[in-house]
Amino acid sequence: MRYLNEEGHKLVSGAVGEAELQTSGEIVTVLAKQSDGYSDIALLWSIALAFTVMSLFALFPLPFLDFYDRLAGGWEHDWTTGELASMTIALGLVTFLAAWAAQSWDTLRMLLVPGTVKTSRVHDRAVALFKVGAERRTHGRTGVLIYLSMDEHRAEIVADEPIAAIVSAEVWGEAMADMLAEIKQGRLAEGMAAGVRDVGVVLAEHFPRDADDQNELPDRLIEV
Numbered sequence: 195m196r197y198l199n200e201e202g203h204k205l206v207s208g209a210v211g212e213a214e215l216q217t218s219g220e221i222v223t224v225l226a227k228q229s230d231g232y233s234d235i236a237l238l239w240s241i242a243l244a245f246t247v248m249s250l251f252a253l254f255p256l257p258f259l260d261f262y263d264r265l266a267g268g269w270e271h272d273w274t275t276g277e278l279a280s281m282t283i284a285l286g287l288v289t290f291l292a293a294w295a296a297q298s299w300d301t302l303r304m305l306l307v308p309g310t311v312k313t314s315r316v317h318d319r320a321v322a323l324f325k326v327g328a329e330r331r332t333h334g335r336t337g338v339l340i341y342l343s344m345d346e347h348r349a350e351i352v353a354d355e356p357i358a359a360i361v362s363a364e365v366w367g368e369a370m371a372d373m374l375a376e377i378k379q380g381r382l383a384e385g386m387a388a389g390v391r392d393v394g395v396v397l398a399e400h401f402p403r404d405a406d407d408q409n410e411l412p413d414r415l416i417e418v
Contacts, residue, residue, distance in 0.1 A: 196417055197225055197344060202383035203415050209387035210413040213394025219336040219357065219401045220411040221390055222324075225382075226418045228300075228345035229319035232307050236297040239306055244290040248282050258285070304345050312346040319343065320350035323418075336401050337411060340389050342377070349373060351393065360400050369393050386415070 198206070210221050251258050255278070297303040304312075320341035335354040342349045351366040373389030376382075 197227075198383050198415065198417070205383045206386045206390065206415040207413045209390040209394075210415075213390050213397070214403075214413070216398035216403055217336075217394060217401050218404050219338055219394075219397035221393055221397070221413075222337065222339045222411050223386055223390065223415045224320075224323055224339060224341045224418060225386070225415060226319070226341070226343045228304075229312075229343045229348075230315040232303060232311075232315070235307050235311065236294060236303055239297065240290045240293040243293045244286040247289040248286040251282055251285050300345065313348060316341075316343045316346050316348040317350055320352050324352040336397070338393055338397065340373075340386065340393060342373075342386060349389075351389075357397070357401070361396055365396055366393075369396070 206223055210223060213221055258281070297306065320339060320343075323341060324337070324339040335356050337354045338357060339352045340349070341352065349370055351370060353361065353366075369389050369392035372392050373385045376385030376388050
């Protein structure tokens with residue numbers, strides 16, 4: 195799924211090119227649908243719901259058994275210990291499968307993921323992409339990754355060590371705020387371009403462009 199059309203891609207890529215005219219730093223932009231499948235969280239929810247239903251049945255069996263009897267035609271049934279155990283397991287299994295299937299809907303699954311988990315997974319994904327695509331791949335180790343994960347509604351800015359040693363997290367926070375302000379208004383390309391411009395200003399201050407500087411990383415926006 196592409197979030198931006200050709201015009202949007204050109205806007206972001208153009209902002210990267212213009213920003214790099216003033217700095218030896220290299221800016222890489224990545225736009226992702228989501229940073230993780232969160233199958234472990236879906237599994238935990240499914241297990242928790244299954245055990246909850248099984249526990250409720252163990253504590254209050256009559257409503258469940260009466261409901262089953264009505265489905266079976268209204269005849270009362272003398273339940274044996276084995277049948278009760280089988281019913282408990284069946285309820286747990288059905289609940290687990292229903293919860294797992296329900297979480298195949300992305301919107302519901304993302305709602306059930308705690309915010310702290312989303313933040314952590316987005317950060318980890320951004321760092322992983324940075325290590326593959328930007329870290330130590332420039333002559334002066336001046337690469338910066340701007341990463342936006344749509345389903346989690348989160349963004350990250352990851353920089354090479356020489357940049358991180360000089361530029362504080364608060365400075366990147368200002369760039370993120372400008373970027374997200376546009377994105378929240380539905381202007382995705384404009385938001386990423388704003389983030390690029392802010393990052394470019396910071397890089398130009400600390401890492402001005404050399405006379406023989408060469409473009410070492412792609413300017414184009416990468417969608418994953």
